Amino acid sequence: MTTVAAKPTTTKPATMAQALNRAMRDAMAEDPTVHVMGEDVGALGGVFRITDGLAKEFGEDRCTDTPLAEAGILGAAVGMAMYGLRPVVEMQFDAFAYPAFEQLISHVAKMRNRTRGAMPLPITIRVPYGGGIGGVEHHSDSSEAYYVATPGLTVVTPATVEDAYGLLRASIASDDPVVFLEPKRLYWSKADWSPEAPAAVPGIGEALVRRTGTSATLITYGPSLPVCMEAAEAAREEGWDLEVVDLRSLVPFDEETVVASVRRTGRAVVVHESGGFGGPGAEIAARVTERCFHHLEAPVLRVTGFDIPYPPPMLEKHHLPGVDRILDTVARLQWEN
């Protein structure tokens, strides 16, 4: 038996963009069936540089610049997956995935079911989503409500550098189609991270308590996680000790972690950027109410984007849920007042 000296792990500041890039690189190196494709993913490395260097390292057959046609990209990925490949497709921006919805909803989401399990589709659909980057119209949509309303799709969204890597690896490895929502305003957020020995993170379908607290639970995901963490810090001044749950995975939804937290704290606020009406928060609030009714000291409240088309960049700050709006809502949880 030979002993292998443990490799020294180097943690240094890495961005979420770098972690996503590394996840694809490692998946492609380990599994020759993994193919990356989309608009501008080759020489340019994607408009956000998430696929930087993949075409150079693995060749254009494995990291392919496609014609400009989202329905074509996803439709072709269906055929590739039918033939045993694992396509990872990039939709350039949230709102530019809409031309692909016919393929997504009619085929990607239903193939396993309509073939009684004979034809699974291991496709990962990477979608940069959400606002806060000053983009002009059609560059800031939070489209998760459409995805979570479509049975057959797995929907995940990382909020940290570790999760960006871990959840993307898990998505590519999944035998089901995964909509992988990338909070684009966190692309350049940094953490100390080791690309050589990435920390193991919980898999798809598991939520994480990012901060423990006793007075109320903030339930959130993706771009709103850092906002909730900041709000939780600020709430200490008001005498509130907030717990923060990061869902990480919208479908499947980790009801147990959420329910356990709300039963502990007795109060809950759901926070997300997409509109409130018919948004994921509505479902979460309903589930929490069903399971925690006798533990609740107040109704489950929501802080969401307004129910309007995404505003122009000069007005987006009024639309996005910020720390103040979260704190105001937390204050409303003192129901007896």
Add this chain to the structure above:
Amino acid sequence: MTVQELPGAGASHRSTPPPAWRPRTDAAPLLPDPEPYRVLGTPAADRLDPELMRRCYAELVRGRRYNAQATALTRQGRLAVYPSTVGQEACEIAAAMVLEEQDWLFPSYRDTLAAVARGLDPVEALTLLRGDWHTGYDPRERRIAPLSTPLATQLPHAVGLAHAARLRGDDVVALAMVGDGGTSEGDFHEAMNFAAVWQAPVVFLVQNNGFAISVPLAKQTAAPTLAHKAVGYGMPGRLVDGNDIAAMHEVLSEAVRRARAGGGPTMIEAVTYRIEAHTNADDATRYRGDAEVEAWKAHDPIQLLERELTARGLLDEAGIQAAKDAAEEMAAALRDGMNAEPVLDPMDLFENVYAQQTGRLREQAAMLRAELDAAEQDAAEEEDPS
């Protein structure tokens, strides 16, 4: 059993010849020229209308200045983003010039210059890119559809509008603009097909500027030219030098005339080049070399026309200077307009989502109103803590 024994596998099994088949349309007149059509520097230039060409020249110079000013505004942070049309001014301007007042322009996100050349105020045209509202003008009043950011999605609208106008007996032509990359989208194909089947009065102008962000034309299409695509739908495809404004004006006018006369749609591929990066946020060195850019700079739309007109004695130093002066005036007005802080009311967010505001939106509006009032009060107290 051999393959030959399969029934119907070979011609020998056919007892009767298939029924006579003939194409619905003769393809030959629909086929594009093998080379981009040119006027400037060719004998065809003899028939140029001097007055029209001097106007084209002034517009080109103004268009170049507009591009330079808009790019400068991105550096000053006045514009969030600007997709430049330096090198493509002839396409943008000719598209606007060939339309009558009642006609409609359907621009894509890059075509603010076409909208300005059609008479839209430059500041209004840049509202979208500045970020204060999505469309800075009334499309009905200007007969310019909103600049479309999702690619090719405006093309079916152009077809529908032109069709509706014809149903109503109105004399309206729609001219729709799209990039080379946009021709790969499903909406492009559906629009072309509808237009041809309905014989709608539409002109499709494809600006082939070499790239869709980083992706070169060769990775976008395997067709001989984009203009060839027209034939498959049953409309004429024209291939034109997009830097030759005389050729652009002629071919576009002809297509508009044809549409107006009930002759149906035309698709025009203008071969041009995007001299600058995709937008100010793009790094073009990642996907193309300087040599190619330099070669295209030598085929500059302004220089092509200036050379022709001065050689023919139709333009002199004074004319050139006058064009420059007019362009400077436009640039100064644009700078002033863009330097004025836009007046924004956050409460506008809730207006115009529905014709009748919903209860939910009223509730959300009240919440924002309260937040804004509280913030204003805080600010006032900070200023005057008494």
